[in-house]
Amino acid sequence: MNLLQAMRLALGAIWSNKLRSFLTMLGVIIGVFAVVALVSLGQGATSRVTEQVQGMGSNLITLYIRGRGPLSSLTYDEAMDLAARSGVRAVAPVVNGQVTVKYGNQSASTTLEGTTPDYPSVRSYNIEWGRFLAPVDIQNRQKVAVLGADVVETLFAGTNPLGREIRIDGTAFTVVGVLEKKGTSMGGSNDDKVIIPVSTAQRLLRDAGVRTVYIQAESPEAVNQVVAGLEAVMQRRFRDEDAYRVFNQAEILDTVSQVTGTLTLMLGGIAGISLLVGGIGIMNIMLVSVTERTREIGITKALGAKKRDILWQFLVESAVISSLGGLVGLLLGYGLVRTISKFTGLTAVFSPQVVAVAVLFSLFVGVFFGIYPANKAANLNPIEALRAE
Amino acid sequence: MIRVEGLTKVYRMDGVTVEALRGVDLTVAPREFVAVIGPSGSGKSTLMNIIGCLDVPTTGKYWLNGREVSLLSDNQLAEVRNRQIGFVFQSFNLLPRLSALENVERPLIYRGVGRKERLERARAALERVGLEGRMLHKPTQLSGGQQQRVAIARALVGDPVLILADEPTGSLDSASGRDVMSLLKELHAQGRTIMLITHEPEVARQAQRQVRIHDGRLVGDEGGKAS
Ligand SMILES: Nc1ncnc2c1ncn2[C@@H]1O[C@H](COP(=O)(O)OP(=O)(O)O)[C@@H](O)[C@H]1O
Numbered sequence: 001m002n003l004l005q006a007m008r009l010a011l012g013a014i015w016s017n018k019l020r021s022f023l024t025m026l027g028v029i030i031g032v033f034a035v036v037a038l039v040s041l042g043q044g045a046t047s048r049v050t051e052q053v054q055g056m057g058s059n060l061i062t063l064y065i066r067g068r069g070p071l072s073s074l075t076y077d078e079a080m081d082l083a084a085r086s087g088v089r090a091v092a093p094v095v096n097g098q099v100t101v102k103y104g105n106q107s108a109s110t111t112l113e114g115t116t117p118d119y120p121s122v123r124s125y126n127i128e129w130g131r132f133l134a135p136v137d138i139q140n141r142q143k144v145a146v147l148g149a150d151v152v153e154t155l156f157a158g159t160n161p162l163g164r165e166i167r168i169d170g171t172a173f174t175v176v177g178v179l180e181k182k183g184t185s186m187g188g189s190n191d192d193k194v195i196i197p198v199s200t201a202q203r204l205l206r207d208a209g210v211r212t213v214y215i216q217a218e219s220p221e222a223v224n225q226v227v228a229g230l231e232a233v234m235q236r237r238f239r240d241e242d243a244y245r246v247f248n249q250a251e252i253l254d255t256v257s258q259v260t261g262t263l264t265l266m267l268g269g270i271a272g273i274s275l276l277v278g279g280i281g282i283m284n285i286m287l288v289s290v291t292e293r294t295r296e297i298g299i300t301k302a303l304g305a306k307k308r309d310i311l312w313q314f315l316v317e318s319a320v321i322s323s324l325g326g327l328v329g330l331l332l333g334y335g336l337v338r339t340i341s342k343f344t345g346l347t348a349v350f351s352p353q354v355v356a357v358a359v360l361f362s363l364f365v366g367v368f369f370g371i372y373p374a375n376k377a378a379n380l381n382p383i384e385a386l387r388a389e
Numbered sequence: 390m391i392r393v394e395g396l397t398k399v400y401r402m403d404g405v406t407v408e409a410l411r412g413v414d415l416t417v418a419p420r421e422f423v424a425v426i427g428p429s430g431s432g433k434s435t436l437m438n439i440i441g442c443l444d445v446p447t448t449g450k451y452w453l454n455g456r457e458v459s460l461l462s463d464n465q466l467a468e469v470r471n472r473q474i475g476f477v478f479q480s481f482n483l484l485p486r487l488s489a490l491e492n493v494e495r496p497l498i499y500r501g502v503g504r505k506e507r508l509e510r511a512r513a514a515l516e517r518v519g520l521e522g523r524m525l526h527k528p529t530q531l532s533g534g535q536q537q538r539v540a541i542a543r544a545l546v547g548d549p550v551l552i553l554a555d556e557p558t559g560s561l562d563s564a565s566g567r568d569v570m571s572l573l574k575e576l577h578a579q580g581r582t583i584m585l586i587t588h589e590p591e592v593a594r595q596a597q598r599q600v601r602i603h604d605g606r607l608v609g610d611e612g613g614k615a616s
Pocket residue numbers: 400401402407408409427428429430431432433434435436
């Protein structure tokens with residue numbers, strides 16, 4: 001008896017017991033459904049976070065200065081000197097503080113960043129309207145401001161802010177540009193900020209120190225070298241490892257993908273357990289069905305069925321039940337994932353690997369949990385089987 | 390065709406032993422129509438199961454077509470049942486979920502015959518027993534006599550040399566029983582060896598030869614070519 005024939009017999013048996021077959025399948029359906037949905041959502045989360053980290057700027061290295069004793073920051077010139085190091089394409093030093101911004105009778109509390117013209121390219125910001133800071137703004141300590149999208153929303157409620165005068169902690173600034181919306185990423189909103197020339201900010205905040213420097217490496221390969229160089233410079237400057245932190249985007253990516261990867265694996269594992277339970281359900285029903293069909297097995301043995309024929313028939317039956325369940329679960333999982341990503345912001349990645357693993361695993365579950373009952377059927381003694389009720 | 394020597398069969402159940410066969414010697418020539426007759430519990434079915442390669446004797450030897458059966462593997466026994474023997478049981482033993490046609494087709498599936506040929510032969514066998522109008526009926530939709538005719542069609546579809554019938558008329562009314570008997574006689578006339586088991590003398594009389602069994606021993610043998 002070949003596989004095709006065994007499949008025909010198995011389908012016949014499944015079909016003649018529709019409700020029970022369906023209920024048996026349900027365990028696998030739910031298991032595969034859970035695996036597919038959870039893993040897809042997990043992978044979606046991973047790719048989204050990765051995108052966001054990459055969106056912070058390409059080949060980005062961030063230097064935070066915490067300082068040591070009276071030495072609590074870098075000077076603007078020290079920060080700019082970093083641009084000359086090999087492997088560095090551009091730097092954007094940032095002087096920051098919390099401020100209150102007012103326009104008319106609207107006011108908002110937000111983050112002020114004083115920086116240089118290279119900031120948008122280093123941090124991957126686009127300008128939505130107007131312009132960004134120019135070198136002359138820095139030189140002349142111009143009172144000009146570029147607004148984040150959230151600030152525009154709060155203060156101007158949709159009207160054009162270009163050329164308007166706002167007050168930052170009481171000082172008047174002219175709005176010259178608006179940043180394109182970027183959404184939230186690691187470390188909060190990218191759109192809730194006001195950017196002014198670094199020189200102006202040093203005045204306004206009455207603090208000349210640079211505590212954050214964004215550095216763009218020339219290439220991904222250059223990142224490690226630049227990081228090492230930076231650490232050496234800072235070590236010489238502060239003589240204390242705790243006085244500064246160098247974050248490298250690739251490292252953050254690694255950490256993030258490790259965390260989300262573990263999470264995905266865990267969700268998948270939990271879902272996998274339900275698949276296992278589905279498998280045990282199959283075994284249970286197959287055992288019942290072997291007992292019920294003992295007499296039939298005896299008859300087929302009398303007709304000349306070999307052990308292998310009966311083994312095949314039962315094994316194929318449980319494999320078919322399981323893989324059909326797997327297929328249905330897969331479709332349902334796909335449907336859910338599509339629906340979720342359509343109606344919520346969650347992205348889901350429906351990867352071919354998940355599909356392959358779900359189908360193969362459900363087939364495996366069917367075969368694995370089918371072996372024992374099938375073997376039991378195949379080894380029945382024909383005479384005793386024929387005597388069964 | 391069939392030769393058994395010193396066949397015994399002992400059943401052990403919960404410490405109680407039953408000697409179902411106590412040394413049976415029997416030879417059946419090709420194309421013979423033998424009836425094995427004896428009271429209930431005398432060991433007739435046990436003998437038939439051993440001759441049908443469904444069971445093995447406790448001691449004794451059995452040759453089928455010159456081959457010693459005890460030397461055959463499980464697979465070879467299945468093959469013998471499939472190709473050389475057709476069974477007819479008192480309780481029909483049809484597969485309940487399948488139609489008459491699918492039931493008759495079954496032995497050919499295990500023989501590896503292709504679908505088209507299988508269906509042709511199954512149809513021919515059902516026509517042969519006069520059930521051409523009932524091919525797609527399930528066993529529950531057929532009368533006892535019809536079910537037994539399906540079972541006979543199934544027994545002959547594989548063209549076996551030996552047909553073993555264990556009380557084939559035992560569950561049937563007398564008219565259906567007569568149909569079944571005349572079918573068996575026709576099959577015999579076509580050159581098959583038939584071994585019929587019964588406890589009814591008037592059924593046994595229709596065979597060429599009657600072998601009498603009592604308490605696991607052969608106690609009489611009439612009408613055979615040998616005697
Ligand atoms: N599987 C078995 N286990 C125990 N005893 C059995 C078994 N099969 C048959 N017997 C016993 O063997 C004897 C012969 O049985 P059987 O061959 O079926 O008789 P018959 O077919 O002539 O009525 C009976 O006493 C029966 O109870």
